[in-house]
Amino acid sequence: MTAAGGFRAAGVTAGFKPSGKPDFALVVNDGPQSAAAAVFTSNRVAAAPVHWSRQVVADGAARAVILNSGGANACTGPQGFQTSHTTAELVGEALEVGAGDVVVCSTGLIGEQLPLQTIRDGVPLVVAALAEGEAAGLAAATAIMTTDTVPKQATHRSAEGWGVGGMAKGAGMLAPGLATMLVVITTDAELPATVLQRCLAEACASTFDRTDSDGCMSTNDTVVLMGSGASGVAPEEAEFVRALTAVCHSLAQQLIRDAEGASHDIAVTTVNAVSAEEAEEVSRSVARSNLFKTAIFGNDPNWGRVLSAVGTTSSVFDPDELDVSINGVTVCRDGMIGDSRDGVDLAAAREVEVVIDLKVGVHEATIWTNDLTHDYVEENSAYST
Amino acid sequence: MTAAGGFRAAGVTAGFKPSGKPDFALVVNDGPQSAAAAVFTSNRVAAAPVHWSRQVVADGAARAVILNSGGANACTGPQGFQTSHTTAELVGEALEVGAGDVVVCSTGLIGEQLPLQTIRDGVPLVVAALAEGEAAGLAAATAIMTTDTVPKQATHRSAEGWGVGGMAKGAGMLAPGLATMLVVITTDAELPATVLQRCLAEACASTFDRTDSDGCMSTNDTVVLMGSGASGVAPEEAEFVRALTAVCHSLAQQLIRDAEGASHDIAVTTVNAVSAEEAEEVSRSVARSNLFKTAIFGNDPNWGRVLSAVGTTSSVFDPDELDVSINGVTVCRDGMIGDSRDGVDLAAAREVEVVIDLKVGVHEATIWTNDLTHDYVEENSAYST
Known part of the structure; x- marks a missing residue:
């Protein structure tokens, strides 16, 4: 995601996973714009972070996305929603932005509460690790993996100086295992949130929506697109859709290639x-x-x-x-x-x-x-x- | 099926299966009635015998059902339909009934033509083997097996002297493998075909239609009910539906218990x-x-x-x-x-x-x-x- 100007990223081990592997990722939009668009699972049993994040992007703005692997925070009731809310508040305080501008994503087992202390301890760690550049983007893409065997990233740069970057985890919009699909896409193109939302819907329709690994739909699927406007270039909408679709297509293909247990x-x-x-x-x-x-x-x-x-x-x-x-x-x-x-x-x-x-x-x-x-x-x- | 009066059955080895196991079954209604009802797969890619048999039962009458395992005769074009037609003609001639009163069912691999000579040679064999009694019913139930590990039969006898018998093969209405579901049910209750059709639809709705092994729908699924009226008793419709449902439920449970590869x-x-x-x-x-x-x-x-x-x-x-x-x-x-x-x-x-x-x-x-x-x-x- 750091291929687009105006973004920093990080990925660290907070301790959600018993394995000690990286499990906490953060992507921050440093602007000047803070436009945001998103599509979420249509599963009516939606996870707490999905309920939270729907509210966050409703106004077309977001400043950061915090993502944890090691627990889906789904089917966890009011306490689970409070956990997502608290996570956004902690990240917001550390970044000096409003909690209402922090998207939260979770992936892992359904039905268990996330450990609040791990979140409290992990937020300062992941904020401190924020950086520009490829290494930071790779660290974030690695920290969101569950049963994925490789991190998944894609970028597109235009001749006019704007670009699109993205990371993904999971094995399809309709995911096997508990391999929820989480996707974060960044762009420094200068486009309003309404245009980003329209473009994202169009790009998803021909890529993630047509990726069907095992017919099962996760409670946590989320695709978030953030625009920083840092390039100062406002591309034609059709051109932006093509670039966004190319990034989504690449990520979707990487998801299918890494689907759990597949041989073809x-x-x-x-x-x-x-x-x-x-x-x-x-x-x-x-x-x-x-x-x-x-x-x-x-x-x-x-x-x-x-x-x-x-x-x-x-x-x-x-x-x-x-x-x-x-x-x-x-x-x-x-x-x-x-x-x-x-x-x-x-x-x-x-x-x-x-x-x-x-x-x-x-x-x-x-x-x-x-x-x-x-x-x-x-x-x-x-x-x- | 021979538990109901007025029916004979047979099962023999005609040679459709390379294994040499029984693969040709016949059930004959000796009357006095020849009422028939049926439900077929809703798959639009329906096999040749399904197209043939739909015509046979359209008038509410049938005298016999001939069934082969070892080949589905599905996706076989006009030649496949001609094969089903010829099979009915051969059986009709041997039994001295019209070809239009002979239901044909097939199960096995899709896309291959059935060997006509095997049918020509097999019809006299299976007709010669026709008999009343349990052994004949078991022989028929055995000859229709494909990946089934056990033959499946069920019976119900009423205190008033009428009964229902049935046999089945496959592993669910929506069948795994190419385990098409074929079911033949007989009754000596004295009921017209219109009542039999209504009762069969009702019994199937709560039994076979709710048996869903792997979500896949066969091209050949067929449930045929024949009524001989041999008991001379005309039961209440509600009572008959209960008996028919009990037989269908038993057969459906036997199908699930024998589903390919299942452990629960x-x-x-x-x-x-x-x-x-x-x-x-x-x-x-x-x-x-x-x-x-x-x-x-x-x-x-x-x-x-x-x-x-x-x-x-x-x-x-x-x-x-x-x-x-x-x-x-x-x-x-x-x-x-x-x-x-x-x-x-x-x-x-x-x-x-x-x-x-x-x-x-x-x-x-x-x-x-x-x-x-x-x-x-x-x-x-x-x-x-």
Whole structure:
């Protein structure tokens, strides 16, 4: 995030994680602007920090984002909300900004209260560590990891002198494990909060919203965008959306590549649908099919399971006209067996591209997912025990 | 099925399965009535035998059901439909009934044509094997098995002299593997086809439709009910629905208990919802959560994953009022941590009962499912290879 001017970051070990690994991160917007936009989980069982942060960004302004791993602070009632509030107050005091300008994000196990003393001790530590530059950004990206194996960052710099930076953790908007998706994006472009919110919604719709690892939706998912205006450049909105989408796309791809237990990254693209919505519905039905996902784990280009999933949707198509290609081979043509599956060597490929041709329109959409593996079952059955 | 008067059955090895196990079954209604009712998969990619059989039962009459395992005859185009038609013709000729009174069911791999010669050779064999009595019923129930480990049958006899019998294969209406659910039910009650259809729809709604093993819907699912009227007794409709529901419930429970790779049978019940539909929506959201299902495999009474799933629904509830009990222990109370999970010993229990209390109404619904295990991944990744 420190690739954009006007931002400092830090990541330290506060002690939320028994492992002693970094678990407390802070991103501060030093201005001159303090514009903010955000999208949150649509899960109605939303965590305390989500309730808090919704209020913070409601006025389009925020000065900092504080994030902890090692505990989700979800399903923790009034006490949990008070903890998020206190965290914002402590950070606000240390930075000399209002608590109402401090976004709070948490990730980890559901149902347990966060230790208040750890927060009290940790805030001075993380504030003291704040710095500009790549090392500070990497420290923050590392401190928010849970089951992630690598930190995830992305940047974009324009020729006009403004840029966008971002970090992410988790394994999809609809996350496996308790791998809540948390994303913080910074920009020094000079744009008002209303424009940032519109651009963020548009960028998320084609990136994070189409990343569907296991169909499960976290209680804590948060994407925050802060604008410092430090570049003094006000880009065209369309140009900014392109840059923001590129950063979100990169982060989303990094999330999928690091999804818990996955052995294949799968892009399910539906083409020639009557609308983008129907293309998305069809792609998502396949991306959520456990049978399809286990077949890919078994390196089996099982187009029958693709068609079975497509058949559960209400989109316009003729079952006898469907084509399905897997990594370039048309394994299903006109709803029946197509070219030899022998041409598809999934054992040698990490990337799997499934293309479903509905032949009824001109719209398309891709959903990114991964396969369902023994490691997924292992990591998610053993997580809390 | 032979528990009801007026029916004969058979199961033989025709050669669809490379293993040489029984794979061709026939159930014949000798009357005096030939009433029939059926429900089929709602998957729009429906198999050829489903298209054929829909036409057969449209007039409320059928004389026989012929079923093969070893091939689904799905996604096989006009040739596949011709195969189902030819099968019905061959059976009709042998039994001296019209082809239009012969229901056809298939189960096995999608996308491959059934071998016509095997059908031609198999029909005389299975017709010759037709018999009354338990052994014939068991032979038929055995011949329709695919990944099933045991044949599944259920019977009900009334004091008035009529009865209901049934057989099933598969692992749920929304089936794992390619374990299409096929069910044949017989009765000698004297009821017209219109009543049978109404009763069958009602019985299925609370049994097979609420059995959700892995959220995937087969292209071949079929439930057929035939009435011979051989008892000469016309029961009250409500009484018949009760008997039919009991048989369907027993068969559905047998399907769940034999689901591919499962180590726990899970009943997810939502109580005190504003409607039965909302109770069902909430129960199904939990039953379809891979995270919840892997937690149960890990013997982890993870109520956080229950709440995460409940939060994705649109049903009426207050997240801060939700209670969740697992095998009698209230692990979540008022949306927060409840009694100690130590009281729940899932390692020692095959049966898991999850009860979600929405506290907003008086309606309830149960969805039956099973856990997501290494064996599920193994069986479904290796099935076709």
